[in-house]
Amino acid sequence: MSSPTTGPVPYAGPSHADAGGDDQEPLQIDHNASHSDSDIDSAYESDEASRRTGSITSSIYHYEYENGRRYHAYRSGQYVLPNDDAEQERLDLQHHIWRLLLRGSLYTAPLQIPSEDDSPVGGHDADFRVLDLGCGTGIWAIDMADEHPAASVSGVDLSPIQPDWVPTNCAFHVDDYEDGWTYRDNESFDYIHGRALGGTVNDWARFYGQCRAHLKPGGWVEMQEYDAWIFSDDDSCDRAPWTMEWVNKLDEASRTFGKQINVANRHKQWMIDAGFVDVQEVVHRIPIGPWTKDEALKELGRFERVHMQMSVASHTPALFTRVHSYTPMQVQLLIEGVKREFRSKDLRLITIYRFIRGRKPTTDL
Numbered sequence: 001m002s003s004p005t006t007g008p009v010p011y012a013g014p015s016h017a018d019a020g021g022d023d024q025e026p027l028q029i030d031h032n033a034s035h036s037d038s039d040i041d042s043a044y045e046s047d048e049a050s051r052r053t054g055s056i057t058s059s060i061y062h063y064e065y066e067n068g069r070r071y072h073a074y075r076s077g078q079y080v081l082p083n084d085d086a087e088q089e090r091l092d093l094q095h096h097i098w099r100l101l102l103r104g105s106l107y108t109a110p111l112q113i114p115s116e117d118d119s120p121v122g123g124h125d126a127d128f129r130v131l132d133l134g135c136g137t138g139i140w141a142i143d144m145a146d147e148h149p150a151a152s153v154s155g156v157d158l159s160p161i162q163p164d165w166v167p168t169n170c171a172f173h174v175d176d177y178e179d180g181w182t183y184r185d186n187e188s189f190d191y192i193h194g195r196a197l198g199g200t201v202n203d204w205a206r207f208y209g210q211c212r213a214h215l216k217p218g219g220w221v222e223m224q225e226y227d228a229w230i231f232s233d234d235d236s237c238d239r240a241p242w243t244m245e246w247v248n249k250l251d252e253a254s255r256t257f258g259k260q261i262n263v264a265n266r267h268k269q270w271m272i273d274a275g276f277v278d279v280q281e282v283v284h285r286i287p288i289g290p291w292t293k294d295e296a297l298k299e300l301g302r303f304e305r306v307h308m309q310m311s312v313a314s315h316t317p318a319l320f321t322r323v324h325s326y327t328p329m330q331v332q333l334l335i336e337g338v339k340r341e342f343r344s345k346d347l348r349l350i351t352i353y354r355f356i357r358g359r360k361p362t363t364d365l
């Protein structure tokens with residue numbers, strides 16, 4: 001895995017950042033707020049060239065179809081969630097949930113990103129380098145680049161589903177982060193970010209080893225992950241048989257496939273084992289539905305209920321047909337059963353989201 005062939009340059013547009021604001025009230029996020037026509041003209045450019053001039057040919061766009069869903073073609077079969085419009089909508093909805101949890105921020109690590117004024121004349125050659133692994137639709141990378149014009153943000157994914165028009169300090173690349181990373185010494189990163197990567201990695205020790213090797217001394221790695229499991233504080237799980245069958249079989253299938261999905265609670269130890277220091281984990285519990293009294297959680301719960309219904313529809317078809325030999329009809333029945341329980345007013349189901357971060361020792365060159 002290597003850097004984009006066209007180097008990103010800093011973006012000169014406005015910032016709507018509230019990054020790092022841990023003590024603030026939850027925000028309503030308007031992702032379009034700072035994207036006026038003039039911004040688009042001056043600060044966005046087409047990133048198509050960086051993807052096309054990479055080592056990858058146009059065959060990456062020859063998607064594969066199965067059970068009515070569309071899947072990636074590059075390294076076909078490696079990743080079991082679809083990449084179609086419905087999945088992209090789910091990822092962008094979940095992006096909103098992640099940001100609500102962080103009260104508008106994009107990360108928890110104490111990053112010291114230079115402001116635009118600190119960047120070299122002309123704003124070029126930004127040296128705060130950010131890598132977004134498994135960037136999906138690119139929404140996190142684009143927001144990060146927008147909000148930090150003096151950073152350069154690279155997004156990597158198996159699927160070329162990111163928009164062509166992106167901030168000039170943002171670039172996307174089709175690549176496989178399970179391969180050996182080939183970034184040169186002068187391409188080390190200040191911050192490596194991954195979100196919702198459960199189920200995408202076979203060997204996490206190797207993954208974190210590569211993160212550490214390609215961070216600058218003192219640089220941060222951060223994973224933002226959800227538990228692929230459902231919880232309750234009362235007997236709701238006992239009264240949600242479809243849901244419990246779903247999470248149990250999903251876990252079993254993903255293990256059989258070789259990339260377990262329900263691993264969010266293991267990242268902290270993995271980071272420690274890989275030699276990261278100052279490792280911290282922040283855990284959030286989100287209700288599925290607006291059944292709590294707390295207003296902020298009520299709002300999160302409303303979004304999470306919609307998100308989880310989309311989530312069961314995207315997580316189920318490939319793994320259950322390929323590993324458990326379900327028929328498409330059985331898959332559909334299971335999906336509908338779980339969605340019905342997520343909508344039930346009688347159940348108080350809970351999901352868990354985690355933010356885990358660690359720093360590469362400053363002595364580790």
Ligand SMILES: C[S@@+](CC[C@H](N)C(=O)[O-])C[C@H]1O[C@@H](n2cnc3c(N)ncnc32)[C@H](O)[C@@H]1O
Pocket residue numbers: 072078079081091092095133134135136137140156157158159175176177178194195196197200201
């Ligand atoms: C659940 S999505 C999360 C997307 C994004 N991080 C977000 O939070 O919106 C996981 C992403 O990882 C990508 N992915 C899976 N395995 C990968 C690999 N080995 N190399 C690069 N990308 C990968 C998938 O294509 C998918 O877009």
